[in-house]
Amino acid sequence: xxxxxxxxxxxxxxxxxxxxxxxxxxxxxxxxxxxxxxxxxxxxxxxxxxxxxxxxxxxxxxxxxxxxxxxxxxxxxxxxxxxxxxxxxxxxxxxxxxxxxxxxxxxxxxxxxxxxxxxxxxxxxxxxxxxxxxxxxxxxxxxxxxxxxxxxxxxxxxxxxxxxxxxxxxxxxxxxxxxxxxxx
Amino acid sequence: xxxxxxxxxxxxxxxxxxxxxxxxxxxxxxxxxxxxxxxxxxxxxxxxxxxxxxxxxxxxxxxxxxxxxxxxxxxxxxxxxxxxxxxxxxxxxxxxxxxxxxxxxxxxxxxxxxxxxxxxxxxxxxxxxxxxxxxxxxxxxxxxxxxxxxxxxxxxxxxxxxxxxxxxxxxxxxxxxxxxxxxxxxxxxxxxxxxxxxxxxxxxxxxxxxxxxxxxxxxxxxxxxxxxxxxxxxxxxxxxxxxxxxxxxxxxxxxxxxxxxxxxxxxxxxxxxxxxxxxxxxxxxxxxxxxxxxxxxxxxx
Numbered sequence: 001x002x003x004x005x006x007x008x009x010x011x012x013x014x015x016x017x018x019x020x021x022x023x024x025x026x027x028x029x030x031x032x033x034x035x036x037x038x039x040x041x042x043x044x045x046x047x048x049x050x051x052x053x054x055x056x057x058x059x060x061x062x063x064x065x066x067x068x069x070x071x072x073x074x075x076x077x078x079x080x081x082x083x084x085x086x087x088x089x090x091x092x093x094x095x096x097x098x099x100x101x102x103x104x105x106x107x108x109x110x111x112x113x114x115x116x117x118x119x120x121x122x123x124x125x126x127x128x129x130x131x132x133x134x135x136x137x138x139x140x141x142x143x144x145x146x147x148x149x150x151x152x153x154x155x156x157x158x159x160x161x162x163x164x165x166x167x168x169x170x171x172x173x174x175x176x177x178x179x180x181x182x183x184x
Numbered sequence: 185x186x187x188x189x190x191x192x193x194x195x196x197x198x199x200x201x202x203x204x205x206x207x208x209x210x211x212x213x214x215x216x217x218x219x220x221x222x223x224x225x226x227x228x229x230x231x232x233x234x235x236x237x238x239x240x241x242x243x244x245x246x247x248x249x250x251x252x253x254x255x256x257x258x259x260x261x262x263x264x265x266x267x268x269x270x271x272x273x274x275x276x277x278x279x280x281x282x283x284x285x286x287x288x289x290x291x292x293x294x295x296x297x298x299x300x301x302x303x304x305x306x307x308x309x310x311x312x313x314x315x316x317x318x319x320x321x322x323x324x325x326x327x328x329x330x331x332x333x334x335x336x337x338x339x340x341x342x343x344x345x346x347x348x349x350x351x352x353x354x355x356x357x358x359x360x361x362x363x364x365x366x367x368x369x370x371x372x373x374x375x376x377x378x379x380x381x382x383x384x385x386x387x388x389x390x391x392x393x394x395x396x397x398x399x400x401x402x403x404x405x406x407x408x409x410x411x412x413x414x415x416x417x418x419x420x421x422x423x424x425x426x427x428x429x430x431x432x433x434x435x436x437x438x439x440x441x442x443x444x445x446x447x448x449x450x451x452x453x454x455x456x457x458x459x460x461x462x463x464x465x466x467x468x469x470x471x472x473x474x475x476x477x478x479x480x481x482x483x484x485x
Contacts, residue, residue: 038279125322126272133280136421 021154025161028145032166035138042130047075053120060111064104071097084167135169142166190417197411204404208350215354215393218386230360238352246345250302250309259289259311277329280419283337286310295438299450300332308336327426334415340408347404351397358394405449405467427478434471
């Protein structure tokens with residue numbers, strides 16, 4: 001009688017332990033997917049800003065067609081990307097193109113002073129920050145998940161829960177990778 | 185100060201909060217022991233009474249903290265259309281932290297300051313004075329918002345409610361005991377308890393306990409501020425923003441008009457004059473110390 005009780009107790013504890021590990025993996029995995037969709041939401045917001053921004057810049061700088069084309073084509077590419085690697089590549093290309101567009105704007109004082117451009121620029125910089133924070137949040141979640149998949153005891157349950165390591169969101173941006181050289 | 189990573193600073197401050205809350209528990213236990221030694225178990229009825237009274241007062245204000253603080257500080261809630269730039273900045277931090285969007289309020293006051301309250305992340309409210317919105321640039325304001333959202337994420341309204349309840353109950357118990365002793369009541373089982381040394385010791389405990397509880401409460405508040413600074417860096421990965429925001433606050437000599445000690449702990453910078461409050465009872469760590477810690481985090485990047 002007593003042994004049955006003890007064995008039963010151990011069995012219950014084991015089940016609770018298994019369920020907790022399994023649920024933790026599933027939770028981490030869902031968190032990564034959620035974080036990724038947040039990146040997509042913010043990238044979508046950024047590409048929605050582009051037509052307006054291009055129109056505004058065009059109004060002052062008609063002869064910069066190649067810059068406009070670069071932005072438009074980067075935008076088109078971004079809409080078809082689905083995998084982490086594709087999305088991040090399109091994201092990087094878009095960031096480059098937008099940087100080119102803003103550099104063009106620098107040469108037109110009237111444009112820089114216009115209220116419309118200024119509010120667009122504020123909206124663009126907050127969206128850029130949101131994209132950056134969404135990436136950071138995603139990568140933090142991937143780091144937690146990947147650690148859990150590789151470490152004891154959660155690694156024993158990863159196969160059973162069908163949870164595998166996820167891909168980090170790497171930004172392929174030369175300007176970010178090379179730290180600027182500052183000399184005094 | 186040596187270089188510290190925000191992760192190390194976060195866990196160190198969490199650990200210290202636990203220790204301090206543990207000390208608070210030990211102090212409560214000591215007070216109870218002193219009561220039983222001094223008055224005997226027959227007077228123990230005042231304990232649930234005192235705890236109940238503080239629970240009702242503190243937890244009432246904890247539950248309705250978002251609305252109560254609005255009235256106490258004169259903050260007015262605003263909508264996204266009132267200040268899209270501020271809302272954009274807050275949305276950035278909510279994405280970085282994974283926390284839900286809080287309610288936002290403005291205090292009409294030229295002194296730069298900000299605070300966060302609310303019983304849980306879903307009922308959070310963060311408020312800014314008009315002074316802080318005027319004085320700070322984008323990065324600085326982002327640092328301030330991250331600090332406030334860190335309070336929300338770390339559930340500091342709850343932590344300070346727990347600390348306030350314990351400190352309040354201890355103060356009330358010791359106050360009631362003093363009155364009981366004044367009128368000579370209570371000690372019915374005097375003969376069961378003959379050790380005079382124990383009696384003197386319990387009396388000293390009862391006299392000193394409220395002061396010790398206040399000091400512990402302030403120490404917890406200071407640790408939560410340091411923790412919020414570290415967590416803010418975890419959100420933005422930009423210690424320089426919050427650091428330069430604190431420098432603006434340190435350089436500014438104006439303080440928020442309402443100097444009520446009741447809500448002093450919730451602001452990012454203590455509204456109480458630094459010199460009038462001794463360091464042991466301060467609700468915030470010295471601002472220069474916070475700046476130095478953030479500078480140490482910067483040198484890591």
